[in-house]
């Protein structure tokens with residue numbers, strides 16, 4: 001499985017930890033930055049990961065900022081992206097089972113490293129349940145076609 005990962009400065013340290021963890025586990029990882037703790041704007045990095053996933057250049061994405069909020073909002077603006085901000089394993093499991101989330105958002109200032117890695121594991125190893133949830137995900141997709 002190929003994973004795109006990106007963060008702002010607040011998420012940089014956690015991004016590096018998660019990236020190395022995934023590489024060690026045998027995942028192919030596309031790192032779309034940022035590449036230091038220097039202050040940057042999270043929407044750019046949320047968009048980069050989201051576009052990589054939306055184009056099919058990665059199977060799943062992981063986005064990280066201080067709270068996970070700004071970067072998840074940004075990723076969700078890209079068509080085809082269902083980014084889920086998760087603070088525990090249960091949310092990560094349900095984000096996959098019920099929402100078919102294709103991007104995981106994490107808050108580096110909210111989570112400890114061990115919990116963050118456990119959330120990542122759960123997110124990557126849980127399948128979409130389909131069935132009635134398929135219809136609901138399709139309804140989400142319909143909202144993207146809305147013309148105001």
Ligand code: RB5
Nearest residue numbers: 010065066067069070071
């Ligand atoms: C950066 O200070 C911070 O605002 C950002 O990482 C994130 O938490 C925004 O939602």
